[in-house]
Each structure stands twice: as structure tokens, then as C-alpha cells.
Amino acid sequence: MSSITQISWTDQTDNIIRAKVGGWWCHKKSEGCANCFAEKLNQNSFFGGNKQPYSGQPPELVLDTEAIRKWGFQRKPKKHFVSSMTDVFGEWVPRFWQHEMLDGMFVAPNQIFQILTKRPEIMLSSMDEWLSCHGLDKLPLNIWPGTSIENRRTLEERSQFLSKIPALIRFWSVEPLLEDLGDITHYLNDVQLVIIGGESGPNSRPCHIEWLESIVQQCQQSKTPVFVKQLGANAKLEGQRFKTRDKKGGNIEEFPEYLQVREFPFDA
Numbered sequence: 001m002s003s004i005t006q007i008s009w010t011d012q013t014d015n016i017i018r019a020k021v022g023g024w025w026c027h028k029k030s031e032g033c034a035n036c037f038a039e040k041l042n043q044n045s046f047f048g049g050n051k052q053p054y055s056g057q058p059p060e061l062v063l064d065t066e067a068i069r070k071w072g073f074q075r076k077p078k079k080h081f082v083s084s085m086t087d088v089f090g091e092w093v094p095r096f097w098q099h100e101m102l103d104g105m106f107v108a109p110n111q112i113f114q115i116l117t118k119r120p121e122i123m124l125s126s127m128d129e130w131l132s133c134h135g136l137d138k139l140p141l142n143i144w145p146g147t148s149i150e151n152r153r154t155l156e157e158r159s160q161f162l163s164k165i166p167a168l169i170r171f172w173s174v175e176p177l178l179e180d181l182g183d184i185t186h187y188l189n190d191v192q193l194v195i196i197g198g199e200s201g202p203n204s205r206p207c208h209i210e211w212l213e214s215i216v217q218q219c220q221q222s223k224t225p226v227f228v229k230q231l232g233a234n235a236k237l238e239g240q241r242f243k244t245r246d247k248k249g250g251n252i253e254e255f256p257e258y259l260q261v262r263e264f265p266f267d268a
Ligand code: SF4
Pocket: 026, 027, 028, 029, 030, 032, 033, 036, 037, 038, 039, 054, 084, 085, 086, 087, 118
């Protein structure tokens, strides 16, 4: 199922894994999942949710093979954020589903697929297996593997697995940024796009604009494309609340000038 999205770093979301009864499912993994937007949407039957929490045992799931097949027939090039409502590389997802998804991406070279996971160790082993089945040594340029990073712990842990995936474009989604990441320069050698943002929605945890600024500066110094998605709903500057009219702090015109940066690798 494809949807138009408000996520500024993509053109559409393709939720190819869904619950058979409707809605979606995922399993919370780390601090970044605490206020999971997808789980909140899934609690609401008005939006097609099944009200099951993102914990416990998965409901029966289905892979939308028809949506995958259609990728190969799309003429207009677009960026697809694949499965924004779950983690395609969750432990509960059959490996052959992941490979079917990659097969569909492989035959749609004019579409860009952004696949984001909090489980890059599974992504690495699944992609390695898929590459060797196809006699390839690298993912094609249109498949962008990415990992979520929310704090220093996940930076350390997840970036090492992502960096081992043989891809031309690997990306980080540093959202929600929950603490200052400190010196990230040596990690930047292995990533080709860094997306950053503060948390939005009810009970948003604070995001200090100085943390975002530090990442932007280090990316610019190392010539790594950086994309500032949003300041979040609880942005702080010099310890004080930084209010924006946009409730997610996602209007670039309201960002401090030094954060008005939205870059992509090449002209994607
Ligand atoms: S991995 Fe993503 S979709 Fe799954 S629970 Fe965490 S934030 Fe939600």
C-alpha cells in the first residue's frame, strides 16, 4: 500500500508488510521507539489500525507482493520509504520476504528505495545472503540501506553493522535525537547521508538545537550530505524552549539559518 507522506526526505511510503486483519505490527527495540508514531496510528481504527500494541507476539502478517511487483512499472522516479510502520528486518519477518522485496527493488532501477531498520545486524546478514544468491558484490545505487540512531549507544552499536553493508548509499536517520552524539567524524567515512531531527508528538523528549548544529557542522566538514528534517515538538536553544508555529518544528523557514540544510547524495 503506497501513501503520500509528510516525511520530507522521501516521496512516498510503501507499507508492504501488514497485519492480515488490517493495520500493522512491530516490536519496540530501543529508546527511540518509546513514543512510536506507527504504534499510535495502529491504535486508531479510523486510520486502519488493529489496536494491537507493538509488543508481545505478532499477529498474522502478509507481504504485499502486488505492491512490490508494481515498482517495476513505475515511470516517474520517486524515493520510496519502505515500511514506515514496521521494521522490515525485524526478527519476526521471514527472510524470503526480505529477499522478495530486494528482488522487486532490483528490477526497478529508476526508483530509489530507502530502507530503515533498528536491526542493522539482521539487515547485513539478509542483504549479504541476497547479494551472494545473485552473484553481486554490491547493492545497486537505487537501494539505500539505513539505520536509526538516537543516542551514543545506538550510534556505536548500529553504525558498525551498517558500515559493513556493501552499498553505494548508506544513511542514518538520527531521529529522535535524544542526546548530544559528540564527535562523530570517524563514523562519517562510512555513511553517505545523515538525516536528523527532534521528536514530535505528545510527550516529546527535548532536542537541543546545539546537538543538531554539532552534527550539521561535522557533516559539512566531512562533506557528508545532511538533511535537517525537523527540530521536534520540544526544541531547546541555550536551555530555553525554542517555539515554532509548526508543531513538529518541521518548517525549514523556522529553523535557525545554520540548520536550513536539506541535502541528498547526488541529485536524488
Ligand atoms: S522500530 Fe520503528 S516502527 Fe518499530 S516500534 Fe520502533 S519506532 Fe516503531
